[in-house]
Amino acid sequence: xxxxxxxxxxxxxxxxxxxxDTAYDNLLRAxxxxxxxxxxxxxxxxxxxxxxxxxxxxxERCVGTAGAFSFRLTVPGGTSVPAAGVTMVSVAATHxxxxxxxxxxxxxxxxxxxxxxxxxxxxxxxxxxYGRFGYGAASFQLDAEIDTVRVGLTVPDGTDxxxxxxxxxxxxxDACEAVYARLVPGRPGMxxxxxxxxxxxxxxxxxxxxxASPLQCVxxxxxxxxxxxxxxxxxxxxxxxxxxxxxxxxxxEALDPAAGAALWRFLFGLDLTSSLVARGRPVxxxxxxxVSDIRRCRPARRDALYVRPVEVGAALxxxxxxxxxxxxxxxxxxxxPWNAGRWRLSGDAKGASCEPTRDAADLALSARELGAAYLxxxxxxxxxxxxxxxxxxxxxxxxxxxxFGSDPAxxxxxxx
Ligand SMILES: CC(=O)SCCNC(=O)CCNC(=O)[C@H](O)C(C)(C)COP(=O)(O)OP(=O)(O)OC[C@H]1O[C@@H](n2cnc3c(N)ncnc32)[C@H](O)[C@@H]1OP(=O)(O)O
Numbered sequence: 001x002x003x004x005x006x007x008x009x010x011x012x013x014x015x016x017x018x019x020x021d022t023a024y025d026n027l028l029r030a031x032x033x034x035x036x037x038x039x040x041x042x043x044x045x046x047x048x049x050x051x052x053x054x055x056x057x058x059x060e061r062c063v064g065t066a067g068a069f070s071f072r073l074t075v076p077g078g079t080s081v082p083a084a085g086v087t088m089v090s091v092a093a094t095h096x097x098x099x100x101x102x103x104x105x106x107x108x109x110x111x112x113x114x115x116x117x118x119x120x121x122x123x124x125x126x127x128x129x130y131g132r133f134g135y136g137a138a139s140f141q142l143d144a145e146i147d148t149v150r151v152g153l154t155v156p157d158g159t160d161x162x163x164x165x166x167x168x169x170x171x172x173x174d175a176c177e178a179v180y181a182r183l184v185p186g187r188p189g190m191x192x193x194x195x196x197x198x199x200x201x202x203x204x205x206x207x208x209x210x211x212a213s214p215l216q217c218v219x220x221x222x223x224x225x226x227x228x229x230x231x232x233x234x235x236x237x238x239x240x241x242x243x244x245x246x247x248x249x250x251x252x253e254a255l256d257p258a259a260g261a262a263l264w265r266f267l268f269g270l271d272l273t274s275s276l277v278a279r280g281r282p283v284x285x286x287x288x289x290x291v292s293d294i295r296r297c298r299p300a301r302r303d304a305l306y307v308r309p310v311e312v313g314a315a316l317x318x319x320x321x322x323x324x325x326x327x328x329x330x331x332x333x334x335x336x337p338w339n340a341g342r343w344r345l346s347g348d349a350k351g352a353s354c355e356p357t358r359d360a361a362d363l364a365l366s367a368r369e370l371g372a373a374y375l376x377x378x379x380x381x382x383x384x385x386x387x388x389x390x391x392x393x394x395x396x397x398x399x400x401x402x403x404f405g406s407d408p409a410x411x412x413x414x415x416x
Pocket of ligand 1 (some may be wrong): 030031086087088090092098100101103117118120123124126129322
């Protein structure tokens with residue numbers, strides 16, 4: 001790393017609580033300098049894990065930040081695996097492109113390994129940044145802007161048995177969190193909530209509303225039990241032709257198809273609105289199969305969660321495989337060389353093992369591609385068509401690609 005203005009390399013160390021404001025200001029400035037509300041600042045401070053938050057210092061000045069939440073991530077098969085949630089990464093523009101990020105990534109991945117966490121995950125501000133450090137885009141999200149005047153919704157049987165009730169978001173938080181917790185094991189990419197994180201979904205600073213209403217909440221109930229919820233805002237608009245307001249969805253979770261349909265029907269039907277913007281939804285979410293005209297929903301797919309296998313053996317052994325698989329992977333990993341070499345992966349829907357081997361390799365790929373395929377949302381076959389996975393034994397690619405896949409598709413419900 002190049003030296004800084006004092007002639008020394010910036011000092012890298014865990015953040016002390018009294019340094020938090022200085023570090024957070026570096027982060028906000030790197031993201032454009034827009035101030036945050038006291039509510040937001042206090043929220044992010046309260047969930048900071050100081051011993052896992054690195055800051056780079058040029059004398060008294062904070063010039064770099066990189067945190068790592070201690071998350072648990074659902075992997076294919078439903079197990080919850082320790083994963084470092086890389087977050088709040090910033091380098092001061094005065095110190096950019098001198099290797100500060102690289103030094104933080106180096107130290108952080110060494111730390112994550114020493115903590116015994118087999119995975120690191122992140123949401124990238126820009127996709128070009130993290131591939132060099134071995135992160136691959138592993139889950140995708142669906143964004144949609146639905147013309148609710150022209151698009152109809154056909155709901156499944158049982159939808160009328162679900163009541164939708166207006167609720168205060170904070171008052172029903174426990175019931176909503178119980179719904180969320182039941183869904184976590186069922187979909188790879190979901191994160192078990194750490195204490196304090198339930199409040200993130202209720203953050204409602206005016207600066208985030210873009211002219212829309214405060215956060216509104218409805219719960220879906222069946223026989224008095226909460227079976228789903230939705231949080232949304234309404235952005236009012238009136239044209240010469242009349243009302244043209246927009247519903248902006250913030251969160252929606254449901255325990256079964258009828259509960260989900262009841263919530264979508266409610267959102268489609270809000271008076272005076274003509275469109276519904278839903279961002280960050282699962283790519284395979286059921287509403288797409290209820291609409292009369294998917295094209296007028298303008299669906300768009302975007303990269304979401306990036307995964308980095310920190311310990312290849314432990315990571316691959318932690319998930320299950322939807323078909324039997326027995327392959328030797330030749331892994332290339334320049335940034336975390338302890339992963340480089342041949343690994344025999346044997347597994348099925350019940351469990352797996354992954355150990356170093358001297359046997360001949362069946363497939364060759366880098367840690368980044370392994371991260372992309374890890375949650376089952378990116379096909380090894382597709383990566384092979386791009387030349388990112390090489391088949392060295394005939395048939396190994398088809399066998400591994402089938403085994404690695406996941407249904408449902410991986411999804412991460414919120415950023416961090
Ligand atoms: C998980 C999260 O928190 S995502 C948030 C990331 N943060 C931001 O986007 C805030 C604004 N940006 C920044 O703070 C900084 O520009 C950072 C953190 C992205 C990069 O920090 P730097 O210290 O400049 O990176 P560093 O000097 O270590 O660069 C390493 C390599 O990555 C490349 N790189 C760095 N940032 C980018 C980028 N945004 N796009 C493409 N390449 C990049 C560099 O060119 C360099 O490549 P090289 O090794 O071929 O020369």
